[in-house]
Amino acid sequence: MARTKLDMISKEEEDMTAAYAAAGGNSEVLHNHEMSSLVVSGNKVLSANGTEGIVLEKKETEHGVDIKMTIKKGYKIPLPVHLCFGLIPKDGIQEIQMDFVAEEDSEVELIAHCTFPNAVKVIHKMDAKMVIGKNASVKYTETHFHGPHGGIQVLPKAYVKIEEGGNYSTNFSLISGRVGFLEFDYSVDAGKDSICEMVTKVYGKADDKIRILEKIALNGENARSVIKSRLAITDDAVSEFRGITEGHAAMARGHVDCMEVIQGNAKAEAVPIVRVDHPLAKVTHEAAIGCVDKKEVETLMARGLDEDDAIDIIVKGMLA
Numbered sequence: 501m502a503r504t505k506l507d508m509i510s511k512e513e514e515d516m517t518a519a520y521a522a523a524g525g526n527s528e529v530l531h532n533h534e535m536s537s538l539v540v541s542g543n544k545v546l547s548a549n550g551t552e553g554i555v556l557e558k559k560e561t562e563h564g565v566d567i568k569m570t571i572k573k574g575y576k577i578p579l580p581v582h583l584c585f586g587l588i589p590k591d592g593i594q595e596i597q598m599d600f601v602a603e604e605d606s607e608v609e610l611i612a613h614c615t616f617p618n619a620v621k622v623i624h625k626m627d628a629k630m631v632i633g634k635n636a637s638v639k640y641t642e643t644h645f646h647g648p649h650g651g652i653q654v655l656p657k658a659y660v661k662i663e664e665g666g667n668y669s670t671n672f673s674l675i676s677g678r679v680g681f682l683e684f685d686y687s688v689d690a691g692k693d694s695i696c697e698m699v700t701k702v703y704g705k706a707d708d709k710i711r712i713l714e715k716i717a718l719n720g721e722n723a724r725s726v727i728k729s730r731l732a733i734t735d736d737a738v739s740e741f742r743g744i745t746e747g748h749a750a751m752a753r754g755h756v757d758c759m760e761v762i763q764g765n766a767k768a769e770a771v772p773i774v775r776v777d778h779p780l781a782k783v784t785h786e787a788a789i790g791c792v793d794k795k796e797v798e799t800l801m802a803r804g805l806d807e808d809d810a811i812d813i814i815v816k817g818m819l820a
Contacts, residue, residue: 513539513546515588519615522645536581540565542594553577553606564595564625571636573603581608586615587622590651598628602636602666612642619680620651628658632666632694640670650678650706657685662694664720669697675819679708679737686713692720692749701730701819704737704766715744718752718781729758732815733766744773747781756785761792761818763811 516539536554539546543564550556553575557568571577587594602608616622632638646652654674662668674682679702690696696716704710710733716725727743745754756772772785792814800810 512541512544512588516541516546516584516586516615519586519588519617519645520584520613522615522617535579536577537583538567539584540586540594540596542587542589542592551577551579554581554608561595561597563593564597566597566599568599569601571602571606571608571638573633574605576606577608580611583610583612584615585612585624585626587624588618590618591621593623593625595625596627598626598630600628600630602630602632602638604633605635606633607637609639610641612640613645614642614654615645616652617645617647617677618649619647620649622652624652624654626656626658628656630658630660630668632660632662632668634663635665636663637667638669640668642670642672644674644676646674646677646680648677650680650708652678652680654680654682658687660686660688660696662688662690662696664692665694666691667695669695669699671699671701673701673819675701675703675816678706679704679710681709683711684713686715688716688725690716690718690720690723690725693722694720694724696723696725697728698726699728699730702732702739703815703819704731704733704739706735706737708733708737710737710739712739712741712743714742715746716754717746717748718754718783719748720752721749722751723749724752725754727754727756729760729770730819731758731768731770732761732819733768734763734811734815735766736764737766739766739768741768741770742773743771743785744775745783745785747774747776747778747783749778750780752778752781752783754783756783756787758787760789761815762789763792
C-alpha cells in the first residue's frame with residue numbers, strides 16, 4: 501500500500517524527534533503545548549507552537565525556512581523556547597534565515613538542537629540577525645549532533661545588536677560525532693551598560709576542519725563582554741580561532757579566553773585580538789594550546805581503558 505503524505509510527515513516527525521533526543525534534547529518538550537517550540541526538517545516545518553508573549557512567523561523556502569521570532573515588550577517567558585533543526589537523509593541542503601527581536605524589558609531562554617545523524621553530503625547554513633532590546637535578556641544554547649561520517653558543512657553566521665542594558669549569552673557546542681567542516685562567524689555590537697558572553701566548545705577528529713571567528717565591539721559606555729573558546733582536536737584535524745574584542749567607549753571591559761587541546765597530527769592556531777581606541781576602555785586576553793595530561797591518560801588506562809578512549813573521556817570532560 502502506498503504511503504500517504506501524512507504518513508511520510510509523521511515518519512519524518514518521528515525521525516526528527518528521535519534525532520533531537522540523540523542530540524541531548526528532551527523530546528517531550530516538542531509536544532508540550534505549554535512550551536514554545538519549533539521543529540524544522542530540511543525545508544519543512546513539522547511543528548510550531550507559540551505561547552503568550554511570543555510572535556512566531558515562519559515561511560518554507562526552496563532549501564530551508566525563514567523564521568521571524570519576536571519576544572514582546574515586557575514579557576518574561578517562564579519556560580525555555582525549544583528549537584530543533586536538522587536533516588535525516590544522507591545528503592541535502594538546509595538554509596535557515598532567522599530574524600529575532602527581544603523587545604524592551606523582555607526575557608527568554610532559547611534552546612536549539614541541530615541534528616544530522618546520517619550526513620554524508622549535507623550543507624547546513626544559518627544566517628541570523630538578532631536585536632536584544634533595552635534591558636532585555638536572552639540566553640541562547642545551541643547543541644549539534646552529527647553522526648560518524650563527517651560529510652557535513654556547518655556555516656552559522658550571526659549579527660547581534662545589544663541595546664542599552666541588554667544581556668546576551670550564547671553557548672555553542674559540537675562535541676558529539678564528527679564536525680566535518682565548521683565555519684562559525686558571529687559579530688556583536690554591544691551598547692551602553694550591556695553584557696555579552698560567548699562560549700564555543702568543539703571537538704574535532706579525523707580530518708575535521710574548524711574555523712571560529714567571533715567579534716565583539718564594545719561601543720557603549722560600561723559595556724562588558726567575554727569570549728571563551730574551548731577547542732579539542734585529534735588525528736589530522738585542523739582548527740583556527742580568531743577572537744576579537746574592541747573597546748570603543750569609556751569603562752568598556754572585555755576579555756578573550758581561548759584554550760585548545762591537540763593530539764596526534766592535529767594542527768591548531770589561536771589568535772586573540774584586542775583593539776582599544778578609548779583611554780578609559782580595557783580589553784585583555786589569554787590563549788593556550790597544549791596536549792592532554794599524560795598522567796591523567798595513564799590513570800584511566802590503569803582502570804582498563806585503551807588510550808583513545810581515555811583521551812576521549814578527558815577531552816569531553818574538559819568541554820563539558
